[in-house]
Amino acid sequence: xxxxxxxxxxxxxxxxxxxxxxxxxxxxxxxxxxxxxxxxxxxxxxxxxxxxxxxxxxxxxxxxxxxxxxxxxxxxxxxxxxxxxxxxxxxxxxxxxxxxxxxxxxxxxxxxxxxxxxxxxxxxxxxxxxxxxxxxxxxxxxxxxxxxxxxxxxxxxxxxxxxxxxxxxxxxxxxxxxxxxxxxxxxxxxxxxxxxxxxxxxxxxxxxxxxxxxxxxxxxxxxxxxxxxxxxxxxxxxxxxxxxxxxxxxxxxxxxxxxxxxxxxxxxxxxxxxxxxxxxxxxxxxxxxxxxxxxxxxxxxxxxxxxxxxxxxxxxxxxxxxxxxxxxxxxxxxxxxx
Numbered sequence: 001x002x003x004x005x006x007x008x009x010x011x012x013x014x015x016x017x018x019x020x021x022x023x024x025x026x027x028x029x030x031x032x033x034x035x036x037x038x039x040x041x042x043x044x045x046x047x048x049x050x051x052x053x054x055x056x057x058x059x060x061x062x063x064x065x066x067x068x069x070x071x072x073x074x075x076x077x078x079x080x081x082x083x084x085x086x087x088x089x090x091x092x093x094x095x096x097x098x099x100x101x102x103x104x105x106x107x108x109x110x111x112x113x114x115x116x117x118x119x120x121x122x123x124x125x126x127x128x129x130x131x132x133x134x135x136x137x138x139x140x141x142x143x144x145x146x147x148x149x150x151x152x153x154x155x156x157x158x159x160x161x162x163x164x165x166x167x168x169x170x171x172x173x174x175x176x177x178x179x180x181x182x183x184x185x186x187x188x189x190x191x192x193x194x195x196x197x198x199x200x201x202x203x204x205x206x207x208x209x210x211x212x213x214x215x216x217x218x219x220x221x222x223x224x225x226x227x228x229x230x231x232x233x234x235x236x237x238x239x240x241x242x243x244x245x246x247x248x249x250x251x252x253x254x255x256x257x258x259x260x261x262x263x264x265x266x267x268x269x270x271x272x273x274x275x276x277x278x279x280x281x282x283x284x285x286x287x288x289x290x291x292x293x294x295x296x297x298x299x300x301x302x303x304x305x306x307x308x309x310x311x312x313x314x315x316x317x318x319x320x321x322x323x324x325x326x327x328x329x330x331x332x333x334x335x336x337x338x
Contacts, residue, residue, distance in 0.1 A: 003333065004032030006066055008091065010059050010082060011073035012036035013045055015164045016096060019322035020071055021049050029326060030333070037063050067091040069338075071325055087123030092338065094125050094325040098210075101126040101218055108221045111327040112269040113140045118328060119337045125328060130320025131155045131211065131234060131243050132218040134293040134312045137270060138247065140223060141263040142308075147252035149306070151230040153215060156237045156244040157200060158284060161316050162187060170238055188236060197236040209234060242284035243320065244313045251306045257298050260308055264295055269319070274298050287313040291323055 007024075011017045017038075024031060036047055037059040045056045057063060059082065064070055070086040070093045072079055079097040086093040100106040107117040108126045110133055118125065128136065135153050142148070159170040166187040173183045173193035183191050190197050201210035208216075212232040220228045264272050273282045274296040282294030293314040301307025314320055332338035 004030045005068040005329075006033040006035070007031050008035045008037055008064055008067040008070040008086065009073075010037045010070060010078075011096075012047060012056055013038045013042040014073060015160055015167070016073040016317055016321045019317045020073070020326070021047065023318065023323050023326045025050055027326060027330070029330070035063060035067065061085040061089070064089040064091050069094060069329060071322075072096060073321065083124045092121065092123055092125065094127065094328060096127055096321050096325065098129065098214060099126075100124050101128065101214075102221070108218060109328055110136055110140075110222055110269075110324065111331045112137060112267065114222055114224065115328075115331045115335075118332050119335070127321065127324045127328070128218045128222060129211070129214045130161055130314075130316035131157060131232075131245065132215050132222070133320050133324060134243065134314035135215060135245055135247065136219050136222045137267070137293045137314075138264070138295050138310065138312050139219070139249065141267040141270075142249070142251070142255065142260055143223060143225070145259070145263060146255050148225070148228065149250040149252055151219075151228065151250075152248040153230065153232045154246045155200075155211075155215075155232065155234045156196075156239075156246075156284075157211075157234060158237065158239040158241050158243055158316060159192060160241050161200070161243060161320075162236070166192075167240055170240065174238075192236060192238050195238065198233065200234040200236055208232075239284050241289075241315060241317060242287040242313055243316045244284055244311065246309070246311055248301055248303075248307060248309045250301070250304050251308070254306050255308060257300060257308070260298060260310075269293060270295055272296065281311060282313045284313050287315050289318065290315060291319060293319060 036056045040058045043058040046053045064086040070091045073096040076097040076099045079099040083093040159167045169187045211234040215232040271292040281296040295312040297311035301309045
């Protein structure tokens with residue numbers, strides 16, 4: 001790639017921020033200067049990057065001066081303020097929130113699917129929701145060969161998708177239950193330990209949650225299928241990292257299991273684990289800390305002759321967030337559009 005970048009990382013002390021540091025180290029990302037930014041509460045902390053301790057600074061608009069890119073992993077409200085501020089100071093803002101995903105002039109990208117959309121940016125680029133990425137990555141290669149009629153996606157999402165505090169609460173609830181103590185609920189609508197919660201984000205007027213709505217509209221934008229019929233049910237489960245999705249898809253004509261597997265085998269970013277023996281399928285633990293989305297449990301849908309059903313898992317902090325944005329920059333550097 002040659003060129004070294006000045007990188008501002010907002011949310012450096014969060015769970016996604018930690019994953020950014022790992023991804024950039026592991027991939028030899030061309031960082032010349034790294035500015036670690038967070039809230040005033042975290043300013044002054046030190047984090048290690050490539051063997052050097054760097055001090056976290058408070059996020060201000062001036063912190064973007066002279067930066068080439070800004071990775072922003074913050075709340076939606078913070079992103080609405082910080083992304084334009086970074087752009088005004090000459091940086092390209094790569095945003096992890098939902099603030100700009102549906103803006104017509106903001107690319108929403110999974111680099112293995114629609115990287116060419118990155119060429120048409122206006123200083124802000126969005127990464128999809130962590131549950132949308134694996135769904136889109138399994139659908140895309142099949143949709144190149146068949147028209148798609150309908151998709152049903154049911155997710156099983158880990159605690160870390162709700163942030164570091166939610167993960168800590170899960171551990172505390174497990175410990176309290178083991179000790180016979182009262183369980184404290186603050187980060188989730190209900191107790192998560194030993195439970196499953198069919199609500200992620202707020203309810204909308206039609207009965208879907210905002211997380212389910214995100215999967216619908218984001219998949220349409222990434223796949224360039226504005227009329228894609230997609231229904232999702234998003235469930236929080238008591239795992240720590242990695243999201244899983246059970247998918248049922250109906251196509252305009254039959255697609256065999258062998259054909260689908262062959263298409264997946266040639267799709268960058270996917271690993272197929274699809275046996276019939278006990279345990280010969282991917283689980284959230286398999287995906288944790290791994291770049292690829294894993295897919296398996298593929299079978300003909302017993303309810304429709306043109307249908308397939310499958311299961312996929314992905315690290316929500318990695319491919320569902322940090323890695324996806326790092327890959328965007330890598331693609332743009334290779335393409336020459338950054």
